[in-house]
Amino acid sequence: MFPYAPFCVFWFLDGGKYYMKIDNVSYRSVWVDADDGWSVHIFDQTRLPWSLDILRLTERDQVAHAIRSMQVRGAPLIGAVAAYGLALALRCDSSDAAMERDAALLAATRPTAVNLAWAIRRMLTRLRLTVPADRVAAAYDEAGRICDEDVIQNEAIGRQGLELIEEIAGRRPGPVNIMTHCNAGWIATVDWGTALAPIYMAHDRGIDVHVWVDETRPRNQGASLTAWELGRHGVKHTVIADNAGGHLMQHGQVDMVIVGTDRVTRTGDVANKIGTYLKALAAHDNGVPFWVALPSTTIDWSISDGVKEIPIEERSGREVTHIQGRDEGGAVTAVQLVPDGSTAANPAFDVTPARLVTGLITERGRCPATADGLCDLFPEYV
Ligand SMILES: CSC[C@@H](O)[C@@H](O)C(=O)COP(=O)(O)O
Numbered sequence: 001m002f003p004y005a006p007f008c009v010f011w012f013l014d015g016g017k018y019y020m021k022i023d024n025v026s027y028r029s030v031w032v033d034a035d036d037g038w039s040v041h042i043f044d045q046t047r048l049p050w051s052l053d054i055l056r057l058t059e060r061d062q063v064a065h066a067i068r069s070m071q072v073r074g075a076p077l078i079g080a081v082a083a084y085g086l087a088l089a090l091r092c093d094s095s096d097a098a099m100e101r102d103a104a105l106l107a108a109t110r111p112t113a114v115n116l117a118w119a120i121r122r123m124l125t126r127l128r129l130t131v132p133a134d135r136v137a138a139a140y141d142e143a144g145r146i147c148d149e150d151v152i153q154n155e156a157i158g159r160q161g162l163e164l165i166e167e168i169a170g171r172r173p174g175p176v177n178i179m180t181h182c183n184a185g186w187i188a189t190v191d192w193g194t195a196l197a198p199i200y201m202a203h204d205r206g207i208d209v210h211v212w213v214d215e216t217r218p219r220n221q222g223a224s225l226t227a228w229e230l231g232r233h234g235v236k237h238t239v240i241a242d243n244a245g246g247h248l249m250q251h252g253q254v255d256m257v258i259v260g261t262d263r264v265t266r267t268g269d270v271a272n273k274i275g276t277y278l279k280a281l282a283a284h285d286n287g288v289p290f291w292v293a294l295p296s297t298t299i300d301w302s303i304s305d306g307v308k309e310i311p312i313e314e315r316s317g318r319e320v321t322h323i324q325g326r327d328e329g330g331a332v333t334a335v336q337l338v339p340d341g342s343t344a345a346n347p348a349f350d351v352t353p354a355r356l357v358t359g360l361i362t363e364r365g366r367c368p369a370t371a372d373g374l375c376d377l378f379p380e381y382v
Contacts, residue, residue: 020186028191030081040084044071049228050332060089060102067109074188075262075298076150079119082106083146086123087139094135111311112349113262114300147190153295154192156363161198168255169207177255179212182273183225184260194260194293203235211237218319242275246282256289264299268354268369269306280356293361301381306351317344
């Protein structure tokens, strides 16, 4: 068995079909192999920005491992990859019992991003109505639809957010300075991204945008993924220590903040990567607009109190005690930051209360982070 293919540009898609381009080759963040028609491909995000490796996933357990270890990450993308994981599992056993077991296993790989549970639920809704003999084909079809819809939604989010950037750019000369936290770009979704989609659109339309990229300790998704994405696309950006945000806001160097999210309550509370709450507090204190970009698949309509009800993932303390980087010889290595014997706590997400959120940018439009605001855009869920 040869589950991992080294990076090679074998998945060439007709130019311009997808937004994400790496060295002029168009990609999505997850795809089914064109030759065998069933194996699932992702970029190994634990290797970025140092190396661009494609992983070929052929079994349920490889998918579960990829999600847990954050080879794939970002709320919409883990939902899409888990959907394909169920398709892979059904290739081995498409009985009712196996399907329910495999779905539960995949849904439990990470707790906070609600897109994961949503995608598995959606797969089961269709597959429970499908006879076992037809389930594999139905599963690939449904996973493909989830991916296609994610792309459409993110592009729409981009258009909605673009209006905000255009409005700032029209007010005065000079760059529009946008701060973001973690990575909510195309590598966190199937394509486009959520928080970064408006930024890419603004850049492509010739608007002068500059992004303050929070490094996003402990796993540094900002420094390693957002900076990489923006750099590939030619978007001006500056990586900052997470603690620098408040200072920059106090000195008028931030026009707006846009972040993604892993789960939004029906009342507009926002769970996102740890540290987002502190950015929202600083933005509130300095009158800086704080926007959250999300597809509706990230809304958890069943809960109202984010602080009490959103499960917060606790990850290994080693992500705090150690840091990975490239040494001067070019080797990627991890080094210890803390004294021997010091322990570390690592809550991976926090909740920003709705009162600190200027508004939500969704595929259906922008709205206040309130139950009424969400209800106006998505009346069918209420
Ligand atoms: C479009 S991705 C939105 C969020 O999922 C993102 O901001 C985030 O917090 C990702 O966390 P991660 O732990 O890297 O999966």
